[in-house]
Amino acid sequence: DAMVIQNPRYQVTQFGKPVTLSCSQTLNHNVMYWYQQKSSQAPKLLFHYYDKDFNNEADTPDNFQSRRPNTSFCFLDIRSPGLGDAAMYLCATSTMGLAAPNEQFFGPGTRLTVL
Amino acid sequence: GQSLEQPSEVTAVEGAIVQINCTYQTSGFYGLSWYQQHDGGAPTFLSYNALDGLEETGRFSSFLSRSDSYGYLLLQELQMKDSASYFCAVRDEKNTGFQKLVFGTGTRLLVSP
Numbered sequence: 466d467a468m469v470i471q472n473p474r475y476q477v478t479q480f481g482k483p484v485t486l487s488c489s490q491t492l493n494h495n496v497m498y499w500y501q502q503k504s505s506q507a508p509k510l511l512f513h514y515y516d517k518d519f520n521n522e523a524d525t526p527d528n529f530q531s532r533r534p535n536t537s538f539c540f541l542d543i544r545s546p547g548l549g550d551a552a553m554y555l556c557a558t559s560t561m562g563l564a565a566p567n568e569q570f571f572g573p574g575t576r577l578t579v580l
Numbered sequence: 581g582q583s584l585e586q587p588s589e590v591t592a593v594e595g596a597i598v599q600i601n602c603t604y605q606t607s608g609f610y611g612l613s614w615y616q617q618h619d620g621g622a623p624t625f626l627s628y629n630a631l632d633g634l635e636e637t638g639r640f641s642s643f644l645s646r647s648d649s650y651g652y653l654l655l656q657e658l659q660m661k662d663s664a665s666y667f668c669a670v671r672d673e674k675n676t677g678f679q680k681l682v683f684g685t686g687t688r689l690l691v692s693p
Contacts, residue, residue, distance in 0.1 A: 498680075507667055507683035508623065555622060566630075567613035567671055567681060571622035 468492070469572035471556050477578045478546050486541040486575045488556030497539040498569065499531060500555040508555055514539060543577075551579045582606040584668055584684030591690045592658055600653045600687045602668035610671035612644050612651045613681070618664045626653070626666075655689070663691045 469490045478484040488497065495516050500508035512521045514533045528550070530542040543550055553576050557569040584604045592598040602612065611630040615623040629635055629644035629651060641654040655662055668684040 505686070505688075507686050510680065513680065557623075567611050567628050567669060568625045569623075569681065571624065573622050576620075 469556055469558055469570050471554075471572035471575050473575060474573060475576050475578070477580060478543075479580050480547065481545045484543050484546055484577070486543075486554050486556075486577070488539045488541070488572055489537050490556075490558045490570075490572075491537070492558055492560070492570060493536060494558035494560040494570070495536070496559045497533060498557040498559075499529075499539070499541050500557065502553045502555055502574075511541070546577070546579045548579050551577055553577075582670055582672065582682045584670060584682065586666075586668060586684045586687045588685070589688045589690065591692065593692050594658055594660060596658050597654065597656045598658060598689065600655075600666050600689065602651045602653075602684055604649050604651070604668070604670055604684070606649075606670055609646060612642075613669045614640075614642055614653045615667045615669060615683075616664050617667065617686075623667065658691050660691050660693070663689055665689070 498513040499511045502508045511525045532540045553574045555574045556572040559569045613628045614626040617623040627642040644651045669681040672680040
Protein backbone atom coordinates (compact mmCIF):
# COMPACT_ATOMS: atom_id res chain seq x y z
CA ASP A 466 0.00 0.00 0.00
CA ALA A 467 1.15 3.52 -0.76
CA MET A 468 1.97 5.30 2.44
CA VAL A 469 3.98 7.76 4.50
CA ILE A 470 6.53 6.16 6.81
CA GLN A 471 8.32 7.79 9.71
CA ASN A 472 11.29 6.46 11.60
CA PRO A 473 11.82 6.08 14.41
CA ARG A 474 8.39 6.09 16.03
CA TYR A 475 9.91 7.07 19.36
CA GLN A 476 13.13 9.02 19.79
CA VAL A 477 14.83 9.95 23.03
CA THR A 478 17.63 12.47 22.97
CA GLN A 479 19.57 14.53 25.46
CA PHE A 480 19.30 18.25 25.88
CA GLY A 481 21.49 19.85 23.21
CA LYS A 482 22.28 16.63 21.36
CA PRO A 483 21.46 16.82 17.64
CA VAL A 484 18.75 14.50 16.38
CA THR A 485 17.41 13.60 12.94
CA LEU A 486 13.95 12.34 12.18
CA SER A 487 13.17 10.73 8.86
CA CYS A 488 10.16 10.46 6.60
CA SER A 489 9.67 8.50 3.40
CA GLN A 490 6.71 8.20 1.07
CA THR A 491 5.63 5.84 -1.66
CA LEU A 492 2.86 8.12 -2.91
CA ASN A 493 5.14 10.06 -5.28
CA HIS A 494 3.66 13.31 -3.99
CA ASN A 495 5.58 16.46 -4.80
CA VAL A 496 4.86 18.30 -1.54
CA MET A 497 6.17 17.16 1.84
CA TYR A 498 5.50 18.84 5.16
CA TRP A 499 6.85 18.72 8.69
CA TYR A 500 4.53 19.54 11.58
CA GLN A 501 5.14 19.81 15.30
CA GLN A 502 2.28 18.82 17.55
CA LYS A 503 2.26 19.24 21.31
CA SER A 504 -0.23 17.63 23.63
CA SER A 505 -3.85 18.71 23.08
CA GLN A 506 -2.83 21.19 20.40
CA ALA A 507 -3.29 21.39 16.66
CA PRO A 508 -0.44 20.43 14.33
CA LYS A 509 1.83 23.41 13.70
CA LEU A 510 3.54 23.63 10.33
CA LEU A 511 7.32 24.00 10.56
CA PHE A 512 8.22 23.93 6.86
CA HIS A 513 7.41 22.25 3.59
CA TYR A 514 9.01 21.30 0.30
CA TYR A 515 7.32 21.83 -3.02
CA ASP A 516 9.50 19.56 -5.12
CA LYS A 517 12.98 20.86 -4.23
CA ASP A 518 11.81 24.31 -3.16
CA PHE A 519 12.11 24.75 0.57
CA ASN A 520 9.63 26.99 2.41
CA ASN A 521 10.18 27.90 6.02
CA GLU A 522 7.42 29.20 8.27
CA ALA A 523 8.24 32.61 9.70
CA ASP A 524 8.05 31.42 13.30
CA THR A 525 10.00 28.18 12.90
CA PRO A 526 13.10 28.39 15.12
CA ASP A 527 16.53 28.31 13.47
CA ASN A 528 17.21 25.21 15.53
CA PHE A 529 15.06 23.26 13.05
CA GLN A 530 16.37 22.39 9.62
CA SER A 531 15.20 20.10 6.87
CA ARG A 532 16.60 18.21 3.91
CA ARG A 533 14.91 16.54 0.99
CA PRO A 534 17.48 14.58 -1.02
CA ASN A 535 14.88 13.14 -3.40
CA THR A 536 11.14 12.91 -3.96
CA SER A 537 10.70 10.03 -1.54
CA PHE A 538 12.66 11.16 1.51
CA CYS A 539 12.60 14.14 3.82
CA PHE A 540 14.53 14.70 7.06
CA LEU A 541 14.00 16.94 10.04
CA ASP A 542 17.18 17.96 11.86
CA ILE A 543 17.01 19.50 15.31
CA ARG A 544 20.43 20.92 15.95
CA SER A 545 20.26 21.54 19.70
CA PRO A 546 17.06 20.15 21.16
CA GLY A 547 15.65 21.91 24.16
CA LEU A 548 13.06 20.66 26.63
CA GLY A 549 10.45 22.69 24.78
CA ASP A 550 11.06 20.71 21.60
CA ALA A 551 9.59 17.55 23.09
CA ALA A 552 6.57 16.84 20.91
CA MET A 553 5.11 14.63 18.23
CA TYR A 554 6.61 15.36 14.82
CA LEU A 555 4.37 14.59 11.88
CA CYS A 556 5.36 14.26 8.26
CA ALA A 557 2.70 14.70 5.59
CA THR A 558 2.45 14.73 1.81
CA SER A 559 0.11 16.13 -0.79
CA THR A 560 -0.09 16.79 -4.50
CA MET A 561 -2.07 18.79 -7.01
CA GLY A 562 -4.92 17.15 -8.78
CA LEU A 563 -6.44 15.44 -5.80
CA ALA A 564 -10.21 15.27 -5.76
CA ALA A 565 -10.07 16.97 -2.36
CA PRO A 566 -7.55 19.81 -2.64
CA ASN A 567 -7.16 20.07 1.13
CA GLU A 568 -6.19 16.45 1.60
CA GLN A 569 -2.86 15.65 3.16
CA PHE A 570 -1.55 12.20 3.95
CA PHE A 571 0.13 11.94 7.32
CA GLY A 572 2.69 9.52 8.62
CA PRO A 573 2.30 7.92 12.07
CA GLY A 574 4.60 10.49 13.66
CA THR A 575 7.76 10.40 15.75
CA ARG A 576 7.39 11.17 19.43
CA LEU A 577 10.49 13.02 20.60
CA THR A 578 11.51 13.05 24.25
CA VAL A 579 14.26 15.39 25.42
CA LEU A 580 15.99 14.50 28.68
CA GLY B 581 -4.17 35.71 8.85
CA GLN B 582 -6.64 32.98 9.52
CA SER B 583 -8.22 31.67 12.70
CA LEU B 584 -10.52 28.72 13.27
CA GLU B 585 -12.48 28.13 16.45
CA GLN B 586 -13.91 24.85 17.67
CA PRO B 587 -15.36 23.67 20.98
CA SER B 588 -12.63 22.07 23.05
CA GLU B 589 -14.59 18.97 24.04
CA VAL B 590 -17.84 17.22 23.20
CA THR B 591 -19.27 14.16 24.95
CA ALA B 592 -21.91 11.74 23.70
CA VAL B 593 -23.10 8.15 24.08
CA GLU B 594 -22.90 5.29 21.65
CA GLY B 595 -25.54 5.41 18.95
CA ALA B 596 -26.13 9.13 19.34
CA ILE B 597 -25.56 11.94 16.83
CA VAL B 598 -23.06 14.68 17.53
CA GLN B 599 -22.20 17.91 15.74
CA ILE B 600 -18.81 19.59 15.95
CA ASN B 601 -18.82 23.22 14.90
CA CYS B 602 -16.08 25.29 13.30
CA THR B 603 -16.11 29.02 12.71
CA TYR B 604 -13.35 30.56 10.68
CA GLN B 605 -11.92 33.91 9.72
CA THR B 606 -9.95 34.11 6.49
CA SER B 607 -9.28 36.82 3.96
CA GLY B 608 -9.65 34.27 1.18
CA PHE B 609 -11.38 30.90 1.17
CA TYR B 610 -10.31 27.69 -0.52
CA GLY B 611 -12.42 25.09 1.18
CA LEU B 612 -12.89 23.61 4.64
CA SER B 613 -11.58 20.19 5.59
CA TRP B 614 -11.97 17.89 8.56
CA TYR B 615 -9.38 15.56 10.02
CA GLN B 616 -9.67 12.88 12.70
CA GLN B 617 -6.84 12.05 15.06
CA HIS B 618 -6.85 9.25 17.63
CA ASP B 619 -4.62 9.59 20.67
CA GLY B 620 -1.03 8.90 19.66
CA GLY B 621 -2.02 8.54 16.01
CA ALA B 622 -1.73 10.56 12.84
CA PRO B 623 -4.42 12.89 11.51
CA THR B 624 -6.51 11.27 8.81
CA PHE B 625 -8.54 13.15 6.26
CA LEU B 626 -12.32 12.88 6.61
CA SER B 627 -13.98 15.38 4.30
CA TYR B 628 -13.70 18.52 2.23
CA ASN B 629 -16.26 21.20 1.41
CA ALA B 630 -15.60 23.84 -1.21
CA LEU B 631 -19.21 24.85 -1.78
CA ASP B 632 -22.16 25.46 0.52
CA GLY B 633 -24.16 22.47 1.60
CA LEU B 634 -23.85 19.02 3.01
CA GLU B 635 -21.35 16.35 1.96
CA GLU B 636 -22.11 12.84 3.19
CA THR B 637 -19.63 10.01 3.57
CA GLY B 638 -21.12 7.07 5.38
CA ARG B 639 -21.80 7.92 9.02
CA PHE B 640 -19.98 11.24 8.70
CA SER B 641 -21.31 14.38 7.03
CA SER B 642 -19.79 17.82 6.71
CA PHE B 643 -21.62 21.07 6.16
CA LEU B 644 -20.43 24.46 4.99
CA SER B 645 -21.98 27.94 4.92
CA ARG B 646 -19.56 30.36 3.33
CA SER B 647 -21.78 33.37 4.04
CA ASP B 648 -21.63 32.54 7.76
CA SER B 649 -17.96 31.44 7.73
CA TYR B 650 -19.16 28.32 9.46
CA GLY B 651 -19.03 24.61 9.05
CA TYR B 652 -19.73 21.52 11.05
CA LEU B 653 -18.95 17.83 11.13
CA LEU B 654 -21.88 15.55 11.89
CA LEU B 655 -21.22 12.08 13.23
CA GLN B 656 -24.14 9.66 13.30
CA GLU B 657 -24.59 6.28 14.99
CA LEU B 658 -21.63 7.02 17.22
CA GLN B 659 -19.29 4.18 18.05
CA MET B 660 -16.65 3.94 20.76
CA LYS B 661 -13.97 4.05 18.09
CA ASP B 662 -15.11 7.56 17.15
CA SER B 663 -13.54 8.86 20.36
CA ALA B 664 -10.78 11.05 18.97
CA SER B 665 -9.84 14.66 18.29
CA TYR B 666 -11.36 16.36 15.27
CA PHE B 667 -9.75 19.31 13.51
CA CYS B 668 -11.20 21.61 10.92
CA ALA B 669 -8.70 23.17 8.51
CA VAL B 670 -8.57 25.79 5.77
CA ARG B 671 -6.02 26.38 3.09
CA ASP B 672 -3.68 29.33 3.57
CA GLU B 673 -4.77 31.98 1.10
CA LYS B 674 -1.20 33.08 0.47
CA ASN B 675 -0.37 29.79 -1.13
CA THR B 676 -2.48 28.59 -3.99
CA GLY B 677 -0.09 26.15 -5.56
CA PHE B 678 -0.42 23.44 -2.97
CA GLN B 679 -2.31 22.49 0.12
CA LYS B 680 -0.74 24.39 2.99
CA LEU B 681 -3.29 24.07 5.76
CA VAL B 682 -4.14 26.02 8.89
CA PHE B 683 -5.75 23.81 11.52
CA GLY B 684 -8.43 24.73 14.02
CA THR B 685 -8.04 24.40 17.76
CA GLY B 686 -9.41 20.86 17.75
CA THR B 687 -12.37 19.20 19.45
CA ARG B 688 -11.94 16.17 21.63
CA LEU B 689 -14.91 13.80 21.27
CA LEU B 690 -15.55 11.36 24.08
CA VAL B 691 -18.02 8.57 23.34
CA SER B 692 -19.28 6.59 26.32
CA PRO B 693 -21.18 3.29 26.42
